[in-house]
Amino acid sequence: xxxxxxxxxxxxxxxxxxxxxxxxxxxxxxxxxxxxxxxxxxxxxxxxxxxxxxxxxxxxxxxxxxxxxxxxxxxxxxxxxxxxxxxxxxxxxxxxxxxxxxxxxxxxxxxxxxxxxxxxxxxxxxxxxxxxxxxxxxxxxxxxxxxxxxxxxxxxxxxxxxxxxxxxxxxxxxxxxxxxxxxxxxxxxxxxxxxxxxxxxxxxxxxxxxxxxxxxxxxxxxxxxxxxxxxxxxxxxxxxxxxxxxxxxxxxxxxxxxxxxxxxxxxxxxxxxxxxxxxxxxxxxxxxxxxxxxxxxxxxxxxxxxxxxxxxxxxxxxxxxxxxxxxxxxxxxxxxxxxxxxxxxxxxxxxxxxxxxxxxxxxxxxxxxxxxx
Amino acid sequence: xxxxxxxxxxxxxxxxxxxxxxxxxxxxxxxxxxxxxxxxxxxxxxxxxxxxxxxxxxxxxxxxxxxxxxxxxxxxxxxxxxxxxxxxxxxxxxxxxxxxxxxxxxxxxxxxxxxxxxxxxxxxxxxxxxxxxxxxxxxxxxxxxxxxxxxxxxxxxxxxxxxxxxxxxxxxxxxxxxxxxxxxxxxxxxxxxxxxxxxxxxxxxxxxxxxxxxxxxxxxxxxxxxxxxxxxxxxxxxxxxxxxxxxxxxxxxxxxxxxxxxxxxxxxxxxxxxxxxxxxxxxxxxxxxxxxxxxxxxxxxxxxxxxxxxxxxxxxxxxxxxxxxxxxxxxxxxxxxxxxxxxxxxxxxxxxxxxxxxxxxxxxxxxxxxxxx
DNA sequence: GACTGAGCTGAATCTTACA
DNA sequence: ATGTAAGATTCAGCTCAGT
Numbered sequence: 002x003x004x005x006x007x008x009x010x011x012x013x014x015x016x017x018x019x020x021x022x023x024x025x026x027x028x029x030x031x032x033x034x035x036x037x038x039x040x041x042x043x044x045x046x047x048x049x050x051x052x053x054x055x056x057x058x059x060x061x062x063x064x065x066x067x068x069x070x071x072x073x074x075x076x077x078x079x080x081x082x083x084x085x086x087x088x089x090x091x092x093x094x095x096x097x098x099x100x101x102x103x104x105x106x107x108x109x110x111x112x113x114x115x116x117x118x119x120x121x122x123x124x125x126x127x128x129x130x131x132x133x134x135x136x137x138x139x140x141x142x143x144x145x146x147x148x149x150x151x152x153x154x155x156x157x158x159x160x161x162x163x164x165x166x167x168x169x170x171x172x173x174x175x176x177x178x179x180x181x182x183x184x185x186x187x188x189x190x191x192x193x194x195x196x197x198x199x200x201x202x203x204x205x206x207x208x209x210x211x212x213x214x215x216x217x218x219x220x221x222x223x224x225x226x227x228x229x230x231x232x233x234x235x236x237x238x239x240x241x242x243x244x245x246x247x248x249x250x251x252x253x254x255x256x257x258x259x260x261x262x263x264x265x266x267x268x269x270x271x272x273x274x275x276x277x278x279x280x281x282x283x284x285x286x287x288x289x290x291x292x293x294x295x296x297x298x299x300x301x302x303x304x305x306x307x308x309x310x311x312x313x314x315x316x317x318x319x320x321x322x323x324x325x326x327x328x329x330x331x332x333x334x335x336x337x338x339x340x341x342x343x344x345x346x347x348x349x350x351x352x353x354x355x356x357x358x359x360x361x362x363x364x365x366x367x368x369x370x371x372x373x374x
Numbered sequence: 375x376x377x378x379x380x381x382x383x384x385x386x387x388x389x390x391x392x393x394x395x396x397x398x399x400x401x402x403x404x405x406x407x408x409x410x411x412x413x414x415x416x417x418x419x420x421x422x423x424x425x426x427x428x429x430x431x432x433x434x435x436x437x438x439x440x441x442x443x444x445x446x447x448x449x450x451x452x453x454x455x456x457x458x459x460x461x462x463x464x465x466x467x468x469x470x471x472x473x474x475x476x477x478x479x480x481x482x483x484x485x486x487x488x489x490x491x492x493x494x495x496x497x498x499x500x501x502x503x504x505x506x507x508x509x510x511x512x513x514x515x516x517x518x519x520x521x522x523x524x525x526x527x528x529x530x531x532x533x534x535x536x537x538x539x540x541x542x543x544x545x546x547x548x549x550x551x552x553x554x555x556x557x558x559x560x561x562x563x564x565x566x567x568x569x570x571x572x573x574x575x576x577x578x579x580x581x582x583x584x585x586x587x588x589x590x591x592x593x594x595x596x597x598x599x600x601x602x603x604x605x606x607x608x609x610x611x612x613x614x615x616x617x618x619x620x621x622x623x624x625x626x627x628x629x630x631x632x633x634x635x636x637x638x639x640x641x642x643x644x645x646x647x648x649x650x651x652x653x654x655x656x657x658x659x660x661x662x663x664x665x666x667x668x669x670x671x672x673x674x675x676x677x678x679x680x681x682x683x684x685x686x687x688x689x690x691x692x693x694x695x696x697x698x699x700x701x702x703x704x705x706x707x708x709x710x711x712x713x714x715x716x717x718x719x720x721x722x723x724x725x726x727x728x729x730x731x732x733x734x735x736x737x738x739x740x741x742x743x744x745x746x747x
Numbered sequence: 748g749a750c751t752g753a754g755c756t757g758a759a760t761c762t763t764a765c766a
Numbered sequence: 767a768t769g770t771a772a773g774a775t776t777c778a779g780c781t782c783a784g785t
């Protein structure tokens with residue numbers, strides 16, 4: 002049953018072996034994919050449930066409550082249940098993929114290792130793992146772990162010797178004529194891009210369009226067929242339409258299907274020049290003082306002094322410094338030394354190499370050029 | 375048989391249940407770990423082999439080579455063999471780990487998904503996946519994929535509810551007073567750091583010391599026992615010695631054991647004061663608010679207020695406080711004032727000394743340093 | 748209109764000691 | 767084991783109200 006571009010799977014007359022281009026299928030993704038013809042799709046992008054296994058509520062330091070992903074679709078009883086679900090959708094995706102098509106999956110440490118292993122078991126050949134480095138991740142409020150600041154994507158072909166598509170030149174052009182690396186810095190999806198219904202976010206895990214933009218530009222050509230079995234708010238469809246690719250979206254939730262359809266209806270295909278607007282900005286590398294200690298440019302225990310040699314501070318193993326019983330960052334201790342409200346420790350502090358004083362700022366330059374080399 | 379700090383496993387008189395601190399064991403890591411006492415090691419760092427094609431037969435527990443068979447079967451067999459090898463060394467590592475110890479593993483997309491899944495299967499609880507973003511990776515010469523510019527580490531505790539060690543403040547200090555994220559930018563190991571024998575690099579996959587430096591500083595305390603079952607050139611041992619941690623290294627190759635021993639012999643430990651790092655408040659001795667009243671740092675009857683002077687509470691002789699008829703601890707009344715689920719009264723409440731507001735936390739610091747004196 | 752500052756939010760496996 | 771209370775803890779980006 003087709004309703005305004007919406008294809009309803011259950012009981013509907015979807016013809017087997019017909020490819021429902023630029024349509025959204027409401028239903029179970031495994032059953033829906035099994036209805037489609039084999040070797041017919043150029044790309045599968047999948048954002049499956051992560052199986053987060055969250056505990057109770059989490060509160061922010063200022064008292065707010067974190068709006069966590071507690072939806073039923075993310076709950077699995079055991080790893081085994083999750084694994085067999087994963088194997089099933091991977092098998093179905095593999096069948097409909099063309100032999101030279103590729104698969105993208107995104108996940109976090111909760112699920113990505115299981116997905117990656119299963120995908121290799123099914124015969125997929127991993128081409129890259131890609132790190133989405135979030136420019137603005139949610140902090141770790143309780144100070145219990147490292148800030149979870151990235152998600153992982155796996156890009157895989159159907160087999161080891163498949164002739165997959167990779168638009169090398171386009172990627173290089175997008176990255177200021179440097180080869181595109183396996184780590185991508187992109188902001189999370191927020192602001193005007195976030196799809197909302199009555200002011201409330203429509204989906205808890207909407208992905209940024211920039212992510213799909215780069216994926217489709219890298220691994221498909223115009224006119225390609227892109228299938229997303231976990232369509233959600235339809236980011237994949239929106240970007241595919243904008244870039245002149247065909248999409249097929251599948252989602253179990255009628256609500257999400259409607260939201261996605263509305264969203265995609267509002268998308269206009271892009272002319273080439275406008276594509277440039279989404280290029281990534283290259284961030285100037287921020288160097289923490291601790292990195293210099295860690296990399297041996299400054300030894301723990303070294304003494305720092307100012308140009309007038311009036312103050313002396315001692316460097317500790319973690320990059321904090323100590324002076325007269327006070328401890329803190331080079332900036333904090335520099336400020337305390339002078340009784341100033343603030344201080345740029347990079348220019349204030351120097352290392353005495355016996356002959357002369359070397360400004361920390363010069364050591365930072367040295368470290369930066371080491372990074373560039 | 376112990377030879378100049380080198381412990382030879384095969385046939386040697388290594389006593390079961392003795393912990394060979396600051397030693398290198400030459401032998402199979404699974405057998406060697408199984409000789410060590412259970413619950414005795416604080417940290418395991420593992421850089422396991424991942425070259426499936428060349429190393430397949432090495433992982434066979436029974437021996438017996440795999441004949442060159444059809445591609446599909448060979449691959450399946452290789453994964454199987456690699457998986458059981460992985461499960462074996464993970465089990466052995468898990469046995470010798472203390473219940474509050476943690477495991478670090480590093481790998482690439484070739485093996486990390488299999489290792490991660492197996493590690494979850496064995497009961498380890500993933501705390502973070504960490505991305506080592508290489509500042510200077512090798513380019514992809516053929517232009518067929520994204521430049522493989524990172525490796526992945528997994529950090530895991532022995533079980534879900536284990537009380538693992540994480541030096542939050544030290545990590546934050548090392549990163550300019552921002553939480554340390556899950557993506558670490560570090561240069562690859564090259565130049566003078568690269569261990570060479572007769573001008574040729576001694577090991578193909580030597581890891582940078584900066585990587586181990588951050589790992590040990592983040593997840594161990596001085597004096598901890600760190601075991602590395604794939605010791606190679608002994609980077610783990612070198613950094614452990616420098617940071618005042620004990621190491622136990624295991625490697626199958628006598629050649630690597632010798633190289634590592636020479637390298638570690640040349641390392642000088644940091645002196646203790648340089649090894650100091652920022653301590654988290656959680657580690658500081660607990661001070662009841664009543665003690666401040668008792669010792670005259672705050673007078674009974676004094677008025678407390680918040681930074682915005684919106685709320686006022688009155689201190690009573692027993693260290694409880696009162697506000698609008700409610701009475702309780704500084705935390706309870708602070709929470710009630712804001713309508714928040716909880717509150718740190720130490721940082722919320724201030725005393726007005728006529729000129730400015732003094733945070734209770736600063737009075738507590740004064741009391742604590744008074745205790746030390 | 749431009750600027751400032753307070754407030755809100757994002758795939759989160761998010762405390763510890765003691766009774 | 768469970769419950770209770772102490773007390774430790776946040777970064778970047780966007781929105782919106784108020785100069």
